[in-house]
Amino acid sequence: MIVQTRPMTVEEFDTFADLPENSEKILEFVAGEIVEVPSNAYVSYIVGRIFRRIANFVEERSLGYTTGEAGGYMVAGERYAPDVAYISKERQPELAKEGYNPNAPDLVVEVDFPSTFQPRVLMHKLVNYRLAGTIVWIACPEAKEVEIYVPGQPVKILGINDTLDGGKALPGFKLAVKEIFPEEKA
Numbered sequence: 561m562i563v564q565t566r567p568m569t570v571e572e573f574d575t576f577a578d579l580p581e582n583s584e585k586i587l588e589f590v591a592g593e594i595v596e597v598p599s600n601a602y603v604s605y606i607v608g609r610i611f612r613r614i615a616n617f618v619e620e621r622s623l624g625y626t627t628g629e630a631g632g633y634m635v636a637g638e639r640y641a642p643d644v645a646y647i648s649k650e651r652q653p654e655l656a657k658e659g660y661n662p663n664a665p666d667l668v669v670e671v672d673f674p675s676t677f678q679p680r681v682l683m684h685k686l687v688n689y690r691l692a693g694t695i696v697w698i699a700c701p702e703a704k705e706v707e708i709y710v711p712g713q714p715v716k717i718l719g720i721n722d723t724l725d726g727g728k729a730l731p732g733f734k735l736a737v738k739e740i741f742p743e744e745k746a
Contacts, residue, residue: 567592570637574659577639586629589639591684597629597641603671606701607643609740610669614646617726617733624648624666625655632660636688644669646729664692667729671699695729704741 568576573589576582586597607628615626624647632641645665647655652663668689672682682698686709689696696709706724708716718724718737726733 568594570639573639578659586632586641587639588632588641588681588685590681591638595681600673602701603643603673605742606671606673606699606740607669609742610671610699610735611644613735613739614644614667614669614730614733617730618646622649623730624650624652627655627661627665631655633665634660634662635664635685635692635694638685638688640668640685640689642668643671648729664689664694666693667695667697667726669697669699671701673701695727697724699740701741704737706737706740 570589573587573594576594577587577589588595588597611626611628618624618626627642627645627647629641629643631645632639633645633647639660642665646667647661647663647665651666652661655661670682670685686696686698690709690711693711695711696707698707698709699705700707704720706718706722708718708724710716710727720738720741722737724733724735724737
């Protein structure tokens, strides 16, 4: 949901986001607008399934850090709160302890559900992530597909019987798409 429609500077956004009344909100700064990340139990469930698997892989190998939507990142001068993000210790030995992390993640997962994103916001973020060198997975629960965006490569769409591969960001990581989306009961 767009919170305001007049363009503002990133400095104005940072001041707004730091206000006490916004401390419980997850806010993004996309294309000069403040976007509040909506809450959705189903999307949170999908995010949890993905987060748990990536975080376990990363922690077992001491590769870096996995964050959820409350872990914001600076990307192309904007502020994003991806559903799941991974950044390697090699690129950033420690996470920022205040505000938005100054470096873009190595890998981002966004869950695209009708109530969570406006298409233009997601596309704008996708362009900036790719320019920053970030690999993006967009999980689409309704289609039970995952779109894979790797900078410099064509988009890949994986179906329910395919397997995600961590690629250069997480070598050796594998996740079956069917493990992301819960089976629907008839």
